[in-house]
Amino acid sequence: MSNSLTTTRYPTKNNHKDTSNIPLVFIHGWGLNSAVWQPTIKILQQDVDIITVDLPGFGLNINHKLNDYSLENVANEIQSAVGMPAIYVGWSLGGLVATQLALSFPEKVLACVTVASSPCFLSQEREASSWPGILPSVLTMFYQQLAQDTKKTLEGFLKIQAMGSPNIRQDIKTIRNLVMQYPVPTEQTLSDSLQLLEKVDLRNDLSRLTLPFLRLYGRLDSLVPKAAIAQIDDLLPNSDKHIFDKASHAPFISHGDEFNEVLLSWAQKHL
Template identity: 55%
Template sequence: MAERLKIASQGQGLAIVFIHGWGLNSAVWQPCLLQLVDKFQVITVDLPGFGDNHAYSIQAYTLAELAQQVTKAVAKPALYVGWSLGGLVASQIAITQPEQVLGLVTVASSPQFMARDNWPGIKADVLAMFHQQLAEDTEKTISNFLKIQALGSPSIRQDVKCIRDLVMQRQQPQRQVLDAALQILATAQLSEQLSTIQRPFLRLYGQQDSLVPKQVIPLITALAPQSQSYLFKQASHAPFISHQQEFLTVLEDWIAKQFGTAS
């Protein structure tokens, strides 16, 4: 096995690491990176079993291990931007390895994705359905997941096509990896640890997101009062695709305020 995950790095300046979501790969960030590479060092990493790290295996597919593998590959303090599952990984890094984190941005992510008690999120039967579908047809499951991510977006067809065209450029993950990553979404619970994050922390959400519903925003604000949040109107689970220019403006303005980097 390779010693560490492959990463891709472009540009110079503040290092920003982008982490993708479940079932996909780092190619999903390409449209955004084209507009950031002249101002920052942009680093993308495929999680173990995904994209360019398709053949990279780890003994225990856990949130803690993913966080360790990512920081080992990046090997320098950076601003972490994590989408969905990637937001969990980035949050785990900020909680357990704060010396490696200059700042944290989570995109359409939650410290716990599953709906529990009064916590809005993904219903257990939906996760169970995905597990079952994976065993039957991996490609169809990912396709269905893409559609769910874009539900509610006024540009749903374009969003799905854009994401699919981007991620299909890379090797697709095996069912076992998808199952293990799905299990992380089902069991992760970082809520009580969010208050320990002392780095600049920005949370981005989509108003129409069905996977991370907007009702969770005030709950997370209460858990992480030191953080800031922003809601993209009419966006679903991938605001950096459907509202790309607004996403970049919000991100760069926040970076400028936190790090004095010109946008």
């Protein structure tokens, strides 16, 4: 294992635009890898510097193991690898990581963007005010399937992510073709990282954040239900948000043009 996570840098192609060399760092979601951002990078690289980083055990960092796969340790590894002030963009589980980075390293995270993410992914039905999220039974099913067939489990997860999208078959095909450029993570890595979706709850920590914060959602997302958006509004009242009306869990795939326009416009205000 190398001492640091591998990152990939994409310098802006627009040499005449003053971006102050502040990069956007993209963090992928559970089960996938940084290749999922390639269509986004192709467009945004015209205007901004970009860095992608695979989570420990995924993609280019498939051999980078963590003895304790905690959110704090993952955030520490990524911050150490990036090593400079940046705007962080995290999708799904990557959104949790980006939020933890903002909490742990406020001097390094200049702004934070979460995509189809939640400070607490697991449904909390026993609370006085129920919290919409992934049902525990769904996560239990994923744990059981991982032990039997890793690739089949990931295929099933891709279908859930695109569920509700008007172009579901094409979205699944696009994501699959992108992420299959890298080897499939081990069952242990997938199980360890899945626990973050099950156990992490950052809701009470969000009030500490004062940085610019953008939240992007798909209205048809089944993993981050639209009912959760209003509750997150209350937790982050000074944040900005945009909801992609006919998108599911991967709006940067299904609504690429709109996604890039919204993200770039917002980011340039904070570069």
